[in-house]
Amino acid sequence: MVTIRPEIKYDKEKCVDPRSCLECIRACPKNVLAHRPSVIPPPPEEPKEWIIVPTTRVLCDYPTCSLCLDACPNDALSITIPNP
Amino acid sequence: MCRYCVKYGDGHKWYLNPKNYTDEVTQGPQTKLKMEDTMVGQILGLEGTIQEIMTTAKRFKYDIGFGEHIDEVFPDLNDEQARELREGFPDIFDIAVGGQVVPLEDAEKIIDLNHGDIFVLPCICRKYYGGKEKMSCMFLNPAGKLLEQNTSWDTPNEMVSKEKAKEMVRQFDKENLIHGIFWCPAPVPIMLCNCEYPHCIALRARLHYNLVDAYRKGEYVAFIDAENCDGCNGIPACINTCTFGSLKYSPTQNKVIVDEMECYGCGLCRNVCPNDAISLIDREKIPQIKDDW
Numbered sequence: 001m002v003t004i005r006p007e008i009k010y011d012k013e014k015c016v017d018p019r020s021c022l023e024c025i026r027a028c029p030k031n032v033l034a035h036r037p038s039v040i041p042p043p044p045e046e047p048k049e050w051i052i053v054p055t056t057r058v059l060c061d062y063p064t065c066s067l068c069l070d071a072c073p074n075d076a077l078s079i080t081i082p083n084p
Numbered sequence: 085m086c087r088y089c090v091k092y093g094d095g096h097k098w099y100l101n102p103k104n105y106t107d108e109v110t111q112g113p114q115t116k117l118k119m120e121d122t123m124v125g126q127i128l129g130l131e132g133t134i135q136e137i138m139t140t141a142k143r144f145k146y147d148i149g150f151g152e153h154i155d156e157v158f159p160d161l162n163d164e165q166a167r168e169l170r171e172g173f174p175d176i177f178d179i180a181v182g183g184q185v186v187p188l189e190d191a192e193k194i195i196d197l198n199h200g201d202i203f204v205l206p207c208i209c210r211k212y213y214g215g216k217e218k219m220s221c222m223f224l225n226p227a228g229k230l231l232e233q234n235t236s237w238d239t240p241n242e243m244v245s246k247e248k249a250k251e252m253v254r255q256f257d258k259e260n261l262i263h264g265i266f267w268c269p270a271p272v273p274i275m276l277c278n279c280e281y282p283h284c285i286a287l288r289a290r291l292h293y294n295l296v297d298a299y300r301k302g303e304y305v306a307f308i309d310a311e312n313c314d315g316c317n318g319i320p321a322c323i324n325t326c327t328f329g330s331l332k333y334s335p336t337q338n339k340v341i342v343d344e345m346e347c348y349g350c351g352l353c354r355n356v357c358p359n360d361a362i363s364l365i366d367r368e369k370i371p372q373i374k375d376d377w
Binding site: 005022026029030033035037041054055057059 | 144154155282
C-alpha cells in the first residue's frame with residue numbers, strides 16, 4: 001500500500017516573488033510548503049531567484065484543506081491528486 | 085548506553101567525551117571521506133567532504149536537499165522497500181550528519197568542552213519553512229571558525245563567548261526549545277541545535293519517516309514523583325510543553341504519568357512544574373527502554 005501524495009505545483013510566471021510574499025507557506029498548518037533559493041552562489045553574492053517547494057507531502061490534507069490555495073493572491077498554486 | 089557511546093564514548097556519553105573535541109578526532113580520517121562516493125551524496129548531488137559542505141554555502145543544499153528528497157527516498161512508512169532503506173541508513177548517518185536530544189545540563193557541559201568561542205547563526209530550518217528568524221544554531225569549533233569565513237549569505241551571525249552561549253541556552257530552555265547535539269561525521273560534535281517540532285528538519289525526519297539516527301532520543305527519561313504531583317487541579321502545565329506526547333493525565337488519580345516509550349528526555353517539562361515533581365533519570369536504569377533510541 002502506498003499513501004497518496006498530492007502533487008503540489010505552482011505557476012512561476014504568476015507567482016511574484018516567493019521571498020516577499022510567503023502567504024502560502026504561512027497558511028499551511030502542517031508546514032508542507034517551504035521556500036529556498038534555486039541556486040546558492042558562493043559568497044559574497046546573494047541568491048537571486050527563490051522558489052517554493054513541497055516537502056513532506058504525506059501530511060497534505062487536500063482536498064479537505066485548501067488553505068494555501070485560498071491564501072495565494074495570484075492563483076498560482078495548484079494541487080492534484082494522482083491516480084493510484 | 086547507545087551504540088554511539090559504546091563506539092565513541094570511551095566510557096562517557098559520546099558527546100561528553102573530551103577526546104571527541106580534540107584535533108585528533110575533528111581532523112581524523114573519518115572526516116576525509118568524499119560525499120560523492122556515498123549513497124546519500126549521490127542522491128543529493130554533493131561533492132567534497134561532509135565538513136566542507138557543512139561549513140560553506142553548500143550547507144543549505146545539504147540540509148534543505150535532505151528535507152526535499154526525503155519524500156522520494158522514502159516512498160511510504162509501511163512500504164517494504166522503505167523499511168529496507170531505513171535499515172540501511174545507520175551507516176549513512178555515521179558518515180554524514182545526525183543528532184541526539186540533550187537536556188540543559190548536558191548542553192552546558194558541551195559548551196564547556198568546546199575549544200574556544202561559539203558561532204551562532206539563524207536557524208536554517210525555520211527560514212526554510214517561512215518561520216520567525218531566530219539565532220539558535222550554535223556551531224562548535226572547528227566548524228564555527230570555518231563558517232565565520234563563509235557566511236555572507238547567512239546574516240546575521242555572531243561569535244559569542246562560552247558564558248554568553250550558556251546564557252542563551254538557558255533562555256532557549258525557558259522558551260521551550262528542544263536542545264540537540266549533532267555530529268558531522270560521527271563522532272565529531274558540530275552543532276548545538278535549539279529547535280521545535282514543525283520546523284526542525286531533523287525532528288520531521290524522525291517523527292514522519294522514523295529515521296532513528298536523524299534525531300536520536302536522549303540519554304535520559306522523565307520521572308514523575310507521584311507523591312509530589314498534584315495534577316495542577318486538572319490542568320497540568322507540563323503536558324503542554326511536551327513535543328512528543330509522552331505525558332498523560334489520569335483524571336481519577338489526578339496525576340500525570342510518563343509514557344517512557346515516547347519520552348525523548350529533553351527535560352523541558354521540569355521547567356513548568358510548580359511542585360518540582362519531575363526529574364530526569366538515566367535511560368539505562370529502566371531495562372525495558374534501555375535499548376530504545
